[in-house]
Amino acid sequence: xxxxxxxxxxxxxxxxxxxxxxxxxxxxxxxxxxxxxxxxxxxxxxxxxxxxxxxxxxxxxxxxxxxxxxxxxxxxxxxxxxxxxxxxxxxxxxxxxxxxxxxxxxxxxxxxxxxxxxxxxxxxxxxxxxxxxxxxxxxxxxxxxxxxxxxxxxxxxxxxxxxxxxxxxxxxxxxxxxxxxxxxxxxxxxxxxxxxxxxxxxxxxxxx
Numbered sequence: 001x002x003x004x005x006x007x008x009x010x011x012x013x014x015x016x017x018x019x020x021x022x023x024x025x026x027x028x029x030x031x032x033x034x035x036x037x038x039x040x041x042x043x044x045x046x047x048x049x050x051x052x053x054x055x056x057x058x059x060x061x062x063x064x065x066x067x068x069x070x071x072x073x074x075x076x077x078x079x080x081x082x083x084x085x086x087x088x089x090x091x092x093x094x095x096x097x098x099x100x101x102x103x104x105x106x107x108x109x110x111x112x113x114x115x116x117x118x119x120x121x122x123x124x125x126x127x128x129x130x131x132x133x134x135x136x137x138x139x140x141x142x143x144x145x146x147x148x149x150x151x152x153x154x155x156x157x158x159x160x161x162x163x164x165x166x167x168x169x170x171x172x173x174x175x176x177x178x179x180x181x182x183x184x185x186x187x188x189x190x191x192x193x194x195x196x197x198x199x200x201x202x203x204x205x206x207x208x
Contacts, residue, residue: 002077019087024079024118024164031125031157032072037150038065038132045139054138061131068128072157075121079164082117086110086168111171115181118164122188125158129195136202148203155196162189 002010002021014021042062045051051058089106093099132150139147162185172178 002080003073020080020083021076022080022083022164023160024083024121025076027118027125027157027160027164028072028075028079028121029157030153030160031121031128032069032076034125034128034132034150034153034157035065035069035072037146037153038128038135039069041135041139041143041146041150044143045135048140051139057134057138061134065128065131068124068131072121072124072128075117075124079117079121082110082114086114107171108173111168112174112177114168115165115172118161119181119184122158122161122165122185122192125154125161126188126192126195128154129158129192129199133195133199136199141206144203144206148200148207151196151199151203155192158188158192 002013002025005013010021014026039062042058042065046055046058046062086107089103089110092103092106094103129151132147132154135147165181165185169178169181
C-alpha cells in the first residue's frame, strides 16, 4: 500500500515513469495533511486557558478532522486502484463483437469509477475547509497560520481532484452522468474557493 511507504519511497514512486500513483493520490494526500493540521490546532486549543468556552466545538471539529484524515489517506490508494481498473479494462480481449461490447462497457464503468474516486476526494477536501473555518476565532491564536496552511492544502486537494474528474469526464458517453458531475464540481469549487478565501483573509489579518 502506498500509505505504508516512507515519505522518501512514496516520493520516488510518484516521480517514476509509472502513471499511478498520480495527481488523484496526491490530491487525497494534500487533503489529509490539511485535515491533520486542523486536528493539530484543535489539540493545541483543547484544555488551554482562554478557550474553555469553545471546548465542545473544538472536540467536535477534532473528531471530524481525524475521520477525514483517515478517509483521505485510504483514498491515496483507492484512487490508484481506480485508475488501474481503467487500464485493466483497456487490456481486455476485443477479437469478437461480444468481446468488444464487454470491453467497451468495462471501460465506461472504469472511467466512471475513476471519476467518482476523485469526486469523493474533492467532497472531503471541502469538508476539511469547512472544519478549518469553524476554528476561526475559536482556537489557539498562536496556531492561526497553521489553519491557513490547512486551508491551502485542502483547497489544493479539492482543485487537484477536480482536475482528475475533468480529464476523465470527456471519455464518458452517459450524458446525464456528465451533466450531473459537471454541476457538482462547479459547486464544489465555488464553495471551496470562497471558504479558502475567507480563511486566508482572517489569517492574514491575524498574523504578524
